[in-house]
Amino acid sequence: MRIFLTGGSGYIGRATIAELVRRGHVVEALARSEGSAQAVTAAGAVAVRGGLTDLDVLNHAAVRAEAVIHLAQADSAQTDLAAATAMQDGVGAGTYVHTGGSWVYGDTHGVQDETASWNPPSVVAWRESVEGQVLARAADGGRPVIVQPGLLYGGDNRLIDHFFITPGKLNGAVPYIGDGANRWALVHIDDIATLYAAALSAKAGSVYIGVGESHPTTKEVAEAAARGAGLAGKTASITMEQARAQMGPIADAFALDQRLTSAKARRELGWAPTHDDPLETFERI
Numbered sequence: 001m002r003i004f005l006t007g008g009s010g011y012i013g014r015a016t017i018a019e020l021v022r023r024g025h026v027v028e029a030l031a032r033s034e035g036s037a038q039a040v041t042a043a044g045a046v047a048v049r050g051g052l053t054d055l056d057v058l059n060h061a062a063v064r065a066e067a068v069i070h071l072a073q074a075d076s077a078q079t080d081l082a083a084a085t086a087m088q089d090g091v092g093a094g095t096y097v098h099t100g101g102s103w104v105y106g107d108t109h110g111v112q113d114e115t116a117s118w119n120p121p122s123v124v125a126w127r128e129s130v131e132g133q134v135l136a137r138a139a140d141g142g143r144p145v146i147v148q149p150g151l152l153y154g155g156d157n158r159l160i161d162h163f164f165i166t167p168g169k170l171n172g173a174v175p176y177i178g179d180g181a182n183r184w185a186l187v188h189i190d191d192i193a194t195l196y197a198a199a200l201s202a203k204a205g206s207v208y209i210g211v212g213e214s215h216p217t218t219k220e221v222a223e224a225a226a227r228g229a230g231l232a233g234k235t236a237s238i239t240m241e242q243a244r245a246q247m248g249p250i251a252d253a254f255a256l257d258q259r260l261t262s263a264k265a266r267r268e269l270g271w272a273p274t275h276d277d278p279l280e281t282f283e284r285i
Contacts (some may be wrong), residue, residue: 001025001026001065001066001067001168001200002025002026002028002064002065002067002119003020003025003026003027003028003065003066003067003068003118003200004028004030004044004048004061004062004064004065004067004068004069004074004087004091005017005020005027005028005029005030005068005069005070005071006030006058006069006070006075006083006087006222006257007030007051007070007071007099008028008029008030008031008036008039008040008043008071009029009031009036009037009039009040009043010028010047010071010072010073011042011155011156011189012071012099012149012152012189012192012193013029013043013072013194014039014040014043015155015189015190015193016069016192016193016194016196016197016199017029017040017043017044017045018043018044018193019190019193019194019196019197020044020196020197021044021045022045023027023197025197026046027044027045027046028045028046028047028048028064028065029043029045029047029048029060030048030050030051030052030057030058030061030072031044031048031050032049032051033261034052035169037049038055039082044138048061052072052074052079052080053079053082053083055083055086056086057125057198057212058083058086058087058090059086059087059089059090060090061087061090062086062087062088062089062091062094063090063091064088064098065090065091065094065122066091066094066095066252067091067094067095067096067097067200068087068088068090068091068094068095068097069097069196069199069200070083070084070087070096070097070098070099071099071196071264076125076126077126077129077130077159080126080130081129081130081133081134082100084096084130084133084134088134088137088142088144091140092141092142093142093143094143095143095145095200095201095202096134096137096141096142096143096144096145097145097146097147097199097200097202098131098134098145098146098147099145099146099149100127100131100146100148100149100207101124101148101149102125102148102149102150102151102185102209102211102258102260103120103121103123103124103196103253103256103258104118104119104120104127104128104148105117105118105119105258105260106118106119106120106121106256107182107256107257107258108257108258108259108260109118110259111218111259111260112260112261113196113209113258113260113261113263113264114148114207114208114209114264116191116260120185121249121252121253121256122249122252123249123250123252123253124253131146133206134146135205135207138205142204143204144204144205145199145202145203145204145205145206145207145208146206146207146208147192147195147196147199147208147210148207148208148209148210149187149192149195149210149211150184150185150186150187150209150210150211150212150258150260151184151185151186151187152186152187152188152189152192153186153187153188153189153278153281153282154188154275154281155189155190155191167246172234173226173231173234173235173236174222174223174225174226174229174234174235174236175222175235175236175237175238176218176219176221176222176235176237176238176253177218177237177238177240177243177254177255178237178239178240178255179219179237179241180217180218180219180220180222180237181217181219181237181257182216182217182218182255182256182257182258183215183216183217183218183257183258183259184215184216184217184218184221184258185200185209185211185215185258185259185260186211186212186214186215186216186278187210187211187212187273188212188273188274188275188278188281190274190275191210191212191271191273191274191275192210194271194273195208195210195262195265195269195271198269198270198271199269200264202260202268202269202271203268206268208261208262208264208265208268208269208271209260209261209262209264209265210262210265210271211260211261211262212262212273212275212276212278213273213276214276214277214278214279215258215259215260216278216279218254219235220279221278221279221282222235222281223235224278224280224282224283225282227283227285228282228283228284232279240252240255243255257281
């Protein structure tokens with residue numbers, strides 16, 4: 001297939017391009033800068049110069065494509081919806097895969113799937129209206145699909161780095177929030193790339209959570225990261241107030257207690273994650 005992809009120079013984007021090319025697809029990827037163009041080219045895609053606000057560029061690239069994967073992070077709901085609309089208009093009845101996230105479910109109070117009610121922290125609350133309008137295009141002959149990745153790890157992991165590095169090491173210790181008993185719904189970068197590729201064959205209107213089987217506590221992750229950093233597993237608790245002061249609103253998302261299942265993606269798409277030991281990976285960061 002010929003696929004147009006946004007966010008190709010980013011963490012998920014580079015891995016997804018590599019997986020799509022490995023499967024024999026031809027990929028065009030949006031690139032806002034020369035550096036981004038070099039990154040997507042190195043990953044195996046053809047660069048299309050422009051940004052998320054260049055709606056004509058997005059539309060024309062989607063017209064040329066048989067499917068679109070939207071990975072780029074927008075700075076607002078308005079920007080994200082406008083970009084999604086332009087690309088959905090362009091790709092028509094071709095598959096349009098939109099990126100959501102598992103944080104929208106809030107604290108899950110046990111294991112939950114895609115039928116769970118939304119209870120998002122403020123940092124991702126805007127997603128609900130956008131995703132609802134994206135999915136509504138199925139009624140008009142479109143083929144929207146939403147992938148909701150869990151908290152990503154592995155490779156050049158910027159999101160986890162944001163949690164561990166932004167607060168800084170506390171007297172040679174890796175921080176966690178509160179008692180660290182909250183669980184993270186994690187997914188390896190290589191596994192989420194295969195889920196995006198698999199989602200190209202999904203039915204219109206489908207939503208898929210993308211997480212692995214293991215849901216370690218944040219304290220367990222911090223201890224593993226501290227061993228990986230040569231700190232002998234030393235950790236330190238920070239308060240919610242300290243986390244918010246140092247990280248901003250995203251601290252509330254990192255404090256969520258989530259256990260989620262990707263049984264639907266496994267059942268319907270044949271998705272089979274191969275990384276099932278995140279703590280071992282954190283010990284090697």
